[in-house]
Amino acid sequence: MAVIEILHPRHGSKIESDEVNAHILVKNYEMGLDAGCAAIFLNTHYRYKSCAAEIKVTLSSIRPGMSVIDISLLDSNDRELNHAPWYNSSRSYGKDILHWNKNARPYKLLVSYGTEAFQDSLKTLAATAISIGGVDGVKMFGPQHLNQDFTSANSRIFNQRKGAGLWLWKPYLINQSLHTLSEGDLLMYADAQLTFVSSATPLFDIAEAEELGIVSFGMAQHKEYVYTKEEVLFALNCTEECRFSGQRAATFIVFRVCESSKEFVRQWLTLSQNYSLISDEENGAQQHEEVLCKHWGVPAYRVPTQYGENALEKNSMHGKYPQIFQAK
Known part of the structure; x- marks a missing residue:
């Protein structure tokens, strides 16, 4: 069962610069070039994909002062596994990341x-x-x-x-x-x-x-x-x-x-x-x-x-x- 843990930024932390490095830890999941990429979603629909456990996001191109961070795993068809109820492992890490899906800066x-x-x-x-x-x-x-x-x-x-x-x-x-x-x-x-x-x-x-x-x-x-x-x-x-x-x-x-x-x-x-x-x-x-x-x-x-x-x-x-x- 795949599990995701967000190491940085800490929940509720303020992000002062235009760039933020998100550090995540993925357990029990094989990350490859075509499948299993981590994704960061912000308050818009913009998506940033990476095959490493560290992703750099430029916030200034999104919306000043906003940075709602959520981590997903993607399958080979670019579907979000933790949002797909038909995927068996979604329940195993859905709760783990739910409390991170909040504004890092006050809305x-x-x-x-x-x-x-x-x-x-x-x-x-x-x-x-x-x-x-x-x-x-x-x-x-x-x-x-x-x-x-x-x-x-x-x-x-x-x-x-x-x-x-x-x-x-x-x-x-x-x-x-x-x-x-x-x-x-x-x-x-x-x-x-x-x-x-x-x-x-x-x-x-x-x-x-x-x-x-x-x-x-x-x-x-x-x-x-x-x-x-x-x-x-x-x-x-x-x-x-x-x-x-x-x-x-x-x-x-x-x-x-x-x-x-x-x-x-x-x-x-x-x-x-x-x-x-x-x-x-x-x-x-x-x-x-x-x-x-x-x-x-x-x-x-x-x-x-x-x-x-x-x-x-x-x-x-x-x-x-x-x-x-x-x-x-």
């Missing part, structure tokens, strides 16, 4: 949401995210992507026109997207009416460094006690310092996939399904996500749009980076 995903009226804005956001923003992939969601059981269970909320259902779709889709990514990957949410004007790499770098894996953005001039519903402040045990602090922007947020960020989003989703908290009836607007950031001790970074370029914001918030988004 950077942008998600957003829009109803029919925002489709043009979503297209612009997605296009600039890839061409300027430095993200690897985008997911532009709409009402059709919401689970019907979830919307039915929260029909009172989704029947509200404001925020296309009081923005409940936001934590739902972020939660869903986080669980499609690997540990250490990066997810950014941005509103549909934003456009990238420079790379978001500085924000992703912050997310990688932050202990909680969450990057939230503050607004020094907008105080919680003026805008935030009292029930939200009470539910999250908001202190006086919190009440008089600047709000957090709901326009964008960045996550590194880890246990703390997933738990944060889970709590956000739970709070968002409480109609008495999420509605703006009787006592002001809902700002549960923003106050939750403070409850968790998430630092406030400067808003990365033209509105974060004034002296007050620059002097009162973390973040030395250029304007990244243009807001309409």
Whole structure:
């Protein structure tokens, strides 16, 4: 039975250069010139074959920052043996390489949401995210992507026109997207009416460094006690310092996939399904996500749009980076 072991690169390691040497160990398999070649697959369909147990791959010709590595054995017809269920030995090494089939560098995903009226804005956001923003992939969601059981269970909320259902779709889709990514990957949410004007790499770098894996953005001039519903402040045990602090922007947020960020989003989703908290009836607007950031001790970074370029914001918030988004 053939067995494959990947010796290098180690799982989850970052690859800084454009070239990487992949070292593999093949046991119980005869490697020849025409059959049994090892192959490396990256995130594209490109294939590199070699008859040695060491293969050099040039990453720059694939996609900057991406290197999903998987090793296969090929038969004389160039079929992938570990992906061929009719080949008896496939089970013997399929599991051995499965855990290596992950991003060696964090995958950077942008998600957003829009109803029919925002489709043009979503297209612009997605296009600039890839061409300027430095993200690897985008997911532009709409009402059709919401689970019907979830919307039915929260029909009172989704029947509200404001925020296309009081923005409940936001934590739902972020939660869903986080669980499609690997540990250490990066997810950014941005509103549909934003456009990238420079790379978001500085924000992703912050997310990688932050202990909680969450990057939230503050607004020094907008105080919680003026805008935030009292029930939200009470539910999250908001202190006086919190009440008089600047709000957090709901326009964008960045996550590194880890246990703390997933738990944060889970709590956000739970709070968002409480109609008495999420509605703006009787006592002001809902700002549960923003106050939750403070409850968790998430630092406030400067808003990365033209509105974060004034002296007050620059002097009162973390973040030395250029304007990244243009807001309409």
